[in-house]
Amino acid sequence: MSAVHIVKLFGQLRARREVDRSAALLNSAVLLTLGAAAIHFAVVPDHLSEYPLYGAFFIALGIAQVGLAAAVLLVPSRQLFAIGAGSAAGVMALWLVSRTVGVPIAPVPWRPEAVGFPDVTATLLEGISVIQFLRLFRRPRRLRRRGRIRTALKMVPMVLFAPLATYLGVGAALTPMAAAYNAAPFVAGQTSVSLVNLVAPAGAQPLKEFTLTAAPITVGGHEAWAYNGTVPGPELRVTEGDRVKVILINHLPDATSIHWHGINVPGAMDGVAGITQDAVRPGGFYVYEFIAGEPGTYWYHSHQDAMNQIPHGLVGSIVVEPKDPSKVRVRDYSVLVHTQPGADALEVNGTSSLHLNAAPGDTVRLRITNGAEPGLDLAPLTPVLVGAPYEVVALDGHDLTGPQELGPQRIPLGMGQRADLVFTMPDTGAVRLVGLKQVGFPWSSPSSPVVTIGDGPAAAAVNVSSLPRFDLTRYGTPAADPVADASHYDVTREIILGGGFGFRNGSADFTDTFSGRASPYIPPINVREGQLVHLRIVNPGDHSSHPIHIHGHILTLLAKNGHPLSGSPVHTDTVLVGPHETWDVAFKADNPGIWMLHCHILEHAAAGMSMTINYEGVYTPFTMGTRSGNIPE
């Protein structure tokens, strides 16, 4: 641009003043219109891939809006203001129709589209521009000379608001939920096996067959989603070595799936929508089949839209009993702590006050599972057993060696984690599990369900918060461990837990990240069968405890904050990484497939804390995203 041009432009701008009543008003109308245009341009790539006509429409709309803004700036007139108001109102009306009844020219005609962050932002900008254009239109030739400073001051709010809204809208529009994201695509020219072929080998194991029908029910005036009509779903009990077959029938209004949390099932049976299967459509079914391996306490839950479906009730316990009957306790109970659907409350096995039968002298095994999201403090649940000394015999279903007897202690359990307690019923009185509390909003009434085992007077109340915390790093007796004792690991990965403001799934939001990245764009951990994999998980935050869960494998906990474990070897599928903690863990890659590794705080996983472990030579035919409708988190 030459100096002559600039002088000319200024001349035009000055000429505009003659017509203009308020430069501030006019400039803000221009800013708002340009902002809406920018958002419309930003949605083009996503729309082009989804439905090219939409893409073309938004290109045209963006160009028209830029044209309008330029004209208003350079040759303002009342007609132009009327056109500006009318066209912006028209675009808003079209948006409203597309979000309520749908439009006729669309991939699915007359189907309302989902309201999203970018379109709301663009509509907001347009809505304010309509007001500005009308104000410009209404004020006829009343010359109001304002000084530059007054104009500038008057523009401050709009100069702050319009670009910020534009930035958020454009950022959100440029990061939509992928239409189709494949965690481990087929690569032409490489020998590879599809994950769907990774199933349990044929065999003559005793068959245990279950049917789980997922359907809406009403409990306590709230809608819940339930397996076989109860929340939690039925407890499934199988024996080590059984061939377990579960038929999932979906009578929900949405697609769903079942994940066998903690059980090392074959790759195709892991129940993760978009990775190991397509989510089961309403009216559809899916058959899961696996051989029950290591005895222990596990649980099952939906892994499609888990953030909503788990708190809605799609959870249940699954117990693998040892083959050797002498190891079966006299009284063996699974105790699943979960969210009461539709309410801000905890329950245990569907009630706030659970009573379990036991007589004096009975040996009792309590299998405690935390299937509830944490409270506002994002801290683990800390159940406390009072009334009898007990041993913590297993964590996440895996036995500890040489467990010592303990008095009342808070046992930290992040969401997804389990602890098995064994005790002998005292001669008189009941044993209780208390401390099942979480921090809620000040106005919510915090519920604290209690489990009572046996009859008679309850044990004296304890001040839960003053009790010591159970420390798994120095409990039980040391023993040889092939993974912990390894002198070398083939693959290592550091995962730094973090988060912050960002854009994800078409929205401006907080994201939760592994080493600065949010799913699905976290590079996978690539492994080969037989390799030993070392993970260092660092939580630099001072707030949340993140329960980091691995699918299909067992983690051996090596060290906390650099200090190796000094007691029993500890094997888990979920490691609770507290504020300012660093955990070293390792696993043997012994189960080919594509496996998730994610934070089990459902919001965190959904906001990005989720990645995969990909075996060389395995691909998945499934994709996540809007096209498939698979949303594992």
Ligand code: C2O
């Ligand atoms: Cu309990 Cu990936 O889940």
Ligand code: CU
């Ligand atoms: Cu987390």
